[in-house]
């Protein structure tokens with residue numbers, strides 16, 4: 434395939450190929466017979482609670498609210514029910530790259546003057562899931578809690594109940610840790626909660642990386658325990674070889690409740706307010722029709738980091754001047770809406786060639802026999818992501834020495850793994866540049882390690 438400078442040819446070929454691969458993959462994986470959602474019946478004119486966005490947060494909120502039998506709960510999700518490729522951990526990366534063409538909002542950053550120089554048009558892709566389960570249906574599944582200082586800081590900003598000691602019991606309650614005893618940090622984990630957490634493969638790469646940490650004077654630890662600074666093996670939100678997004682682990686088991694209505698492939702256009710500025714319902718676009726549904730108690734906005742402020746602003750809640758410029762009637766002048774987006778920067782592309790056989794390459798993992806094994810008993814290479822390992826460190830000399838500011842992440846994949854077909858486009862990287870990560874002569878036959886900082 435010719436390398437296209439502007440990426441147009443490459444991205445057309447990629448879109449075409451994804452269009453061919455995805456239906457075949459779905460047909461094949463349908464045989465895995467993943468449990469389905471219970472159908473919800475016709476939409477009612479009113480509910481007690483309306484949850485906007487069936488992503489990571491929304492699925493938990495809707496599921497927990499519907500535990501109260503007397504409350505009727507509506508969850509509205511813009512995307513479809515998750516297709517089978519999103520369930521399979523061993524192809525999660527590929528699914529994420531492929532999902533760019535169907536399960537993603539396709540947001541990009543504004544072109545940058547001084548950054549993203551290896552990206553097409555100096556514009557980055559902001560991957561956000563548009564599917565039941567949200568971004569957790571397409572993400573890396575790594576189970577990683579924040580640093581305790583993050584939560585304490587939230588409380589200090591004026592949010593009582595969000596400090597570490599207050600949120601820890603909820604981490605414990607939600608978790609179903611499926612590994613062996615964790616020793617000293619066992620009390621920081623739960624067993625039997627809805628969110629399955631399974632230790633990843635800890636092979637030679639992990640062992641070497643952890644040993645490297647020890648040689649540098651770092652502890653090898655459970656980074657979800659009391660201390661975070663150190664080197665750690667990865668745990669994933671996976672149950673018995675299946676991605677455990679909150680849609681899978683919270684919402685699906687609740688979907689048979691008669692008081693919970695799950696409406697997918699429908700978009701909330703606006704939150705409706707009464708004269709006292711109380712949210713009393715939403716306007717939904719469902720199958721080409723616009724309908725209004727009333728909420729007797731609350732509207733919960735869990736549409737994600739971009740869509741939540743966008744929806745609030747479209748509904749008249751945001752900075753007055755900005756709303757007026759866009760001819761939106763102001764319900765409440767709230768200057769903070771849409772401000773202070775924080776994301777973590779990832780530096781990719783640091784690659785090393787490692788000894789053949791140290792860890793299985795992608796081709797060695799995705800084979801007819803691994804598919805057969807997965808379809809038969811959800812085991813084998815497709816039941817888990819490739820080996821990965823992290824170092825949580827503090828790079829800056831300033832501030833609290835226990836407040837991590839970087840994660841060094843090692844995993845046996847480079848962006849050139851698919852010869853630049855989907856991956857660069859999915860992340861917005863210039864294809865020519867991404868192919869520099871490629872190792873000769875057979876990029877797919879040798880194992881590589883990339884690192885993110």
Ligand SMILES: Cc1cc2nc3c(=O)[nH]c(=O)nc-3n(C[C@H](O)[C@H](O)[C@H](O)COP(=O)(O)OP(=O)(O)OC[C@H]3O[C@@H](n4cnc5c(N)ncnc54)[C@H](O)[C@@H]3O)c2cc1C
Nearest residue numbers: 486488489490511563567568572573574575701736737740
């Ligand atoms: C590539 C990638 C890898 C990641 N890997 C990890 C990881 O390994 N571990 C980890 O902990 N975190 C990871 N994350 C981050 C994590 O997935 C997100 O922080 C988390 O999913 C955000 O949850 P949320 O509920 O806020 O939003 P989302 O999960 O994005 O949910 C928002 C939902 O709202 C829906 N929606 C939006 N607008 C509307 C509307 N108007 N009407 C109806 N529905 C609407 C969307 O379709 C979406 O389903 C990753 C993120 C990305 C992008």
